[in-house]
Every structure is written in structure tokens, then in C-alpha cells.
Amino acid sequence: MNKRLVILGAGGHGRAVADAALKMGYRTIVFLDDRAAGRCIGFPIAGPLDRAEALRDGETDFVIALGDNRLRRRVAMGHDLPWARIVHPSAQISPFAELGAGTVVLAGAAVNVCARVGRHCIVNTGAVVEHDNMLEDFAQVAPRAALGGSVRVGALAQIGIGAVVKNNVAVGMGCVIGAGAVVVKSTEPGGVYVGVPAWRREKGAAG
Numbered sequence: 001m002n003k004r005l006v007i008l009g010a011g012g013h014g015r016a017v018a019d020a021a022l023k024m025g026y027r028t029i030v031f032l033d034d035r036a037a038g039r040c041i042g043f044p045i046a047g048p049l050d051r052a053e054a055l056r057d058g059e060t061d062f063v064i065a066l067g068d069n070r071l072r073r074r075v076a077m078g079h080d081l082p083w084a085r086i087v088h089p090s091a092q093i094s095p096f097a098e099l100g101a102g103t104v105v106l107a108g109a110a111v112n113v114c115a116r117v118g119r120h121c122i123v124n125t126g127a128v129v130e131h132d133n134m135l136e137d138f139a140q141v142a143p144r145a146a147l148g149g150s151v152r153v154g155a156l157a158q159i160g161i162g163a164v165v166k167n168n169v170a171v172g173m174g175c176v177i178g179a180g181a182v183v184v185k186s187t188e189p190g191g192v193y194v195g196v197p198a199w200r201r202e203k204g205a206a207g
């Protein structure tokens, strides 16, 4: 692949996305970031995020690598660009699964048969998205979190690191599921849930 990838965000997630992209065969990486300048893991930071349109050409893909779901949505809404799907070669993606544009699936993650993952989602390292899951746009599944079969994750929701969601449960839009929580019942939009079994700690931001 001779394409260039422009990564919007040069933080930790941006570096993980670059690593996956290089393993996919992208030859050239350029970062954009509003706070950092210089170089990032050896690749240039070519300016702030709003430079993205100027880097558009027929040979360049773009991806937003910002871990904050609402920020990722804001940036996506502000740009009409050819968004790439970044899938680490060690991830297991069923040929019967769907990944939306701009979605990132990192090392060792699994997206099983008939799962549908929306646009600009993150399926992080070692996460399990089981059969018939539906992840709406801008949702995120943190490292080693596991979703049982037929789980629905609302837009902008965040499933914390190592959390478990029982099969057939729905996680409401904009929910935050804390690290290590075990969700056994559907959750209300915008809530923050922690613990085993998970309980609602407070009202969060539904986006």
C-alpha cells in the first residue's frame, strides 16, 4: 500500500493507531495535533487539526485518533474527509461483521460474526465484540473489555478497561462503564456505572 495516513491526534491513542497502520502497510504517517509540535515516534506533526483539509489528495487517508468520544465526534462533524478503517493485522474480524468508516480496531481484538460497528468507533487492544453486537457511532470499547452476544452499545458510550457486558444487554447512549465493571442489566443513557454487578454512580454526559 503506497498511501499516506494522516492521523488527527498525536497522543497515546494516536501512536497506537500509527503502529497498527504501519503494520497494515501504510508507508507514510503524518500527525496533526492542536497541542503538540515537532515529531511523534519519528513522524512529523504537520500542524493543528484544522490543517487536515489542506493535506487532502487522492493518495491520503485520514483517521481521528482522539480517545475522547465527544471530541472525536466534534472533529468528525467538522471535516468531510476520506476516513480510513484502521485494523491491526492481529485483530480477528469476521467477514460477516461490518466496520464503519473511521473505526479503529487494535491488536488482538475480536469482532465476531454479524457484529456491526459504527463510524469512528474504537475497539481497543484485546477487546471482544461478540456476535450480533451493535456499536453505534463514536462508541469505544477499552482494552480487554468483553461484550457478550447481541449487546447494543449506544452512540458515544465508553466501555471501560476490563469491563464485561452480559449478552443481550443494552448500554445507553453516552454511558461510561467503569474499569472492571460487570454490566448485567441494560443501562440508562448518560449514566456512569461501576462495580460488580454494575450500579449507577451518577448521571454522566449523554453527548
Ligand SMILES: CC(=O)SCCNC(=O)CCNC(=O)[C@H](O)C(C)(C)COP(=O)(O)OP(=O)(O)OC[C@H]1O[C@@H](n2cnc3c(N)ncnc32)[C@H](O)[C@@H]1OP(=O)(O)O
Binding pocket: 124, 142, 143, 159, 160, 161, 176, 177, 178, 179, 180, 181, 192, 193, 194, 195
Ligand atoms: C489504552 C487506554 O488507556 S484506553 C482507556 C482505558 N481507561 C478506562 O477504561 C477508564 C475507565 N474509567 C473509570 O473507570 C473511571 O474511574 C470512572 C469513569 C468510572 C470514574 O472516573 P472519575 O469520575 O474521575 O472517578 P474518580 O477517579 O474521581 O473516583 C470517584 C470514586 O469512584 C471510585 N471509582 C472510580 N472508578 C471506579 C471503578 N472503575 N470501579 C469502582 N469504583 C470506581 C473511586 O474509587 C472513587 O471512590 P471514593 O469516592 O470512594 O474515593
